[in-house]
Amino acid sequence: MDETAAPPSAPRRPRLTAAALASVLLGGLLFCSWFWISLTLVLGGLGALPALGSGLFLLVPWLLVMQGAVRIERRRAVAVHGIGVILPARRRSRRTGAGGWIHDRWLELGTGAFWRGTLHHHLAMLVAGAFSVLVLVLLWLGWTAGDIALRHGPVALGSLTLSRWMLGLLATTSAVLAVLALVLGALADRGLARMLISGSEDDLREQVAELVERRQGAVDASAQERLRIERDLHDGVQPRLVNLAMTLGMAKNTIHADPDRASDLVGQAHLEAKGVMTDLRQLARGIHPAVLTDRGLDAALSALAARSPIPADLQVDLRPGDRASLDREREAVAYFVVSEALTNIAKHSAASSASVTVTQTPEALRVRVEDDGRGGARVHRDGLSTGLAGLTDRVRATGGRLDVTSPADGGTTLVAVIPLAPGTGAAATVRSAAPGSPAAPADTDPQEVQR
Numbered sequence: 001m002d003e004t005a006a007p008p009s010a011p012r013r014p015r016l017t018a019a020a021l022a023s024v025l026l027g028g029l030l031f032c033s034w035f036w037i038s039l040t041l042v043l044g045g046l047g048a049l050p051a052l053g054s055g056l057f058l059l060v061p062w063l064l065v066m067q068g069a070v071r072i073e074r075r076r077a078v079a080v081h082g083i084g085v086i087l088p089a090r091r092r093s094r095r096t097g098a099g100g101w102i103h104d105r106w107l108e109l110g111t112g113a114f115w116r117g118t119l120h121h122h123l124a125m126l127v128a129g130a131f132s133v134l135v136l137v138l139l140w141l142g143w144t145a146g147d148i149a150l151r152h153g154p155v156a157l158g159s160l161t162l163s164r165w166m167l168g169l170l171a172t173t174s175a176v177l178a179v180l181a182l183v184l185g186a187l188a189d190r191g192l193a194r195m196l197i198s199g200s201e202d203d204l205r206e207q208v209a210e211l212v213e214r215r216q217g218a219v220d221a222s223a224q225e226r227l228r229i230e231r232d233l234h235d236g237v238q239p240r241l242v243n244l245a246m247t248l249g250m251a252k253n254t255i256h257a258d259p260d261r262a263s264d265l266v267g268q269a270h271l272e273a274k275g276v277m278t279d280l281r282q283l284a285r286g287i288h289p290a291v292l293t294d295r296g297l298d299a300a301l302s303a304l305a306a307r308s309p310i311p312a313d314l315q316v317d318l319r320p321g322d323r324a325s326l327d328r329e330r331e332a333v334a335y336f337v338v339s340e341a342l343t344n345i346a347k348h349s350a351a352s353s354a355s356v357t358v359t360q361t362p363e364a365l366r367v368r369v370e371d372d373g374r375g376g377a378r379v380h381r382d383g384l385s386t387g388l389a390g391l392t393d394r395v396r397a398t399g400g401r402l403d404v405t406s407p408a409d410g411g412t413t414l415v416a417v418i419p420l421a422p423g424t425g426a427a428a429t430v431r432s433a434a435p436g437s438p439a440a441p442a443d444t445d446p447q448e449v450q451r
Contacts (some may be wrong), residue, residue, distance in 0.1 A: 015081075015187065015190065016183060016186055016187070017080070019079070019080045020080050020081060020186040020189070020190065021182050021183070021185075021186050023076065023080050023128070023186065023189060024128045024131055024132060024135075024182055024185035024186050024189060025128075025132055025135075025182075026128075027124055027125050027127070027128025027129065027132065027185075027189065028128050028129050028131070028132025028133070028135075029132075030125045030128070030129075031125045031126060031128060031129025031132070032129065034125070035122065035125040035126065035129065038062065038065075038122065039122075041058050041059070041061070041062040042058075042059070042062060044058050045057075045058030045059035045062065046059070063105075063109060064105065066114075066117075066118050066121070067105065067108055067114065069117075069118070069121050070113075070114055070117030070118060070121065070197075073117055073120060073121050073124070073193075073197060074117065074197055076193075077193040077197055077198070081189075081190045081193055081194075083190070083193050083194055083197075083198050084198060085197060085198055092104060092107070092401065093107060096403055096404065096405045097405060100403075113197075116196045116197060117196070117197050119196060120192055120193065120196035120197050123192055123196070124189055124192055124193070127185065127188050127189060127192065128185060128189060130185075131181050131182065131184065131185030131188070132185070134178075134181045135178045135181045135182050135185070138174045138175070138177050138178035138181060139174070139175070139178045141170070141174045142170070142171040142172070142173075142174030142175045142178065143171070145167045145168075145170040145171040145174065146167070146168065146171035148167055149164045149167035149168050149171065154167075155167065213396075215397075240272060240275060240276045241276060243272060244269055244272045244273060244276065247265050247268050247269040247272060248265070248266075248269050250265050251265035251266050251269065291303055292328070292331050292332060292335055293328070296331070297316070297318065297326065297331045297334060297335065297358070298316045298318060300331075300335050301314055301316055301334075301335065301338055301356065301358060302314060302316075304335070304338055304339055304342060305342075305356060308342045308345075308346060308354070309346045310342070310345050310346050310351055310352070310353065310354050310371070311352075311353050311354070312342060312353075312354045312355065312356055313353070313354070313355040313356070314355075314356045314358075315355075315356070315357045315358070316358045317357075317358065317359045317360065318358070318360045319360050319361075319362075326360060326365060326420060329398065330365055330398060330418050330420060333394050333395060333398055333400075333416075333418055334358060334365055334367050334416070334418060336391065336394060337367050337369070337391055337394075337395065337402070337414070337416045338356055338358075338367060338369060340388065340390075340391050341354075341356075341369040341414050342354065342356070342369070344388070345369075345371045345373060345412075348373075349371050349373025349374060349375075349377075349412060350373050350374050351371035351372050351373030351374075352372060353371070353372055354369065354370065354371040354372075355368075355369070355370045355371075356368070356369050357369075360420070362420070363419065363420060364400070364417050364418060364419045364420055365417075365418040365419075365420060366415070366416070366417050366418075367414075367415070367416040367417075367418070368413065368414070368415050368416075369413070369414045369415075370411065370412070370413045370414075371411065371412055372410065372411055373410065373411065373412060374410055375406045375407050375408055375409060375410040375411050375412055376406060376407070376408045377404060377406030377412050388402075388404065388414075391416075395416050395417075395418060398418050398419060399419045400416060400417045400418040400419050401416070401417050402414070402415070402416045403415045403416075
């Protein structure tokens with residue numbers, strides 16, 4: 001489910017606008033066409049299900065169209081009526097390719113928001129159709145009465161005679177009632193939207209559950225980072241410090257008996273101390289590279305591409321002067337995504353080239369890393385291969401998502417979408433129903449990628 005959220009507030013709109021009145025007439029046109037097509041597909045599909053499930057050929061396309069219609073109705077509620085729509089956190093599949101797309105569609109069908117939106121879509125067309133017919137009848141009556149008053153004068157209806165002024169009054173009354181019916185139709189449409197698609201406490205509970213999942217992702221990412229630092233210190237810096245201490249101890253013991261030997265040992269200790277300082281500097285760079293703070297993401301990624309053993313083509317498209325939304329946390333996440341991906345490519349993929357594309361939009365930072373290696377990558381949380389698992393948690397903690405596509409016939413593509421605005425990608429009270437709310441966890445354990 002690819003949805004992006006909008007800011008949590010929007011300017012207040014009047015209850016009645018020209019767009020709201022026009023929406024009633026448009027709904028009337030849909031009532032005369034699409035409403036009956038939709039009912040035919042549903043009833044025909046349900047009726048044909050006993051025939052070896054052949055009704056699925058009607059129901060599946062209808063469900064896919066309804067998913068798009070629900071999104072359009074949410075957007076219409078925001079744009080036409082200015083209603084704040086609570087967009088619940090949709091659970092998103094961690095699978096890739098066609099299987100992931102199908103799983104996303106299936107997960108959306110299991111949400112109450114989808115079925116409320118479907119009900120609203122049909123009720124809105126039904127109500128708009130009823131008021132549109134009423135408006136047309138009243139306009140026809142008023143037009144006819146006015147035409148008769150102007151062309152023919154008084155009209156006798158049995159024993160009742162309608163004078164010109166009575167016909168004029170009838171025409172005026174019909175026109176006023178038509179406008180009133182149009183206004184009532186707009187208000188009814190607004191009421192339906194507020195009742196069925198503006199959100200509920202259940203949606204808020206889903207948001208809380210999503211925030212809990214994201215918090216757990218942040219905790220997991222922090223725990224893995226702590227373990228990495230402990231491992232680097234234990235396996236890298238600590239042995240060198242022990243060796244340095246032993247060298248200095250040997251120099252101390254031989255300084256009187258063999259000054260030349262002691263001098264050589266002190267020189268070795270000096271070189272070892274420089275090596276330890278280098279290791280510590282690299283370790284600190286792994287926590288948060290200084291180049292990110294000093295020169296920004298573009299320069300940091302350029303340095304990564306230059307150091308990569310595999311030739312890497314780098315393309316960075318950042319919005320100039322928009323460093324406020326691209327804060328330190330998101331820069332660091334993008335940096336580590338590229339760093340880990342290039343490291344895996346060099347170690348495991350047997351690739352001859354790689355490409356890195358980083359694009360910033362007003363809503364998100366998109367990082368794409370591709371290689372022409374052997375592919376067939378799989379990721380799982382087994383405690384042995386934690387690189388991309390940690391990246392998944394890092395990106396997920398920002399409200400984004402990390403997708404890895406690696407077919408068996410070769411090549412691997414890693415795509416990270418990191419939302420920039422606060423709350424983007426998370427469940428939130430929003431004024432938009434735009435599709436694509438950042439990634440939410442699926443109900444199954446995520447499939448991870450391991451080179």
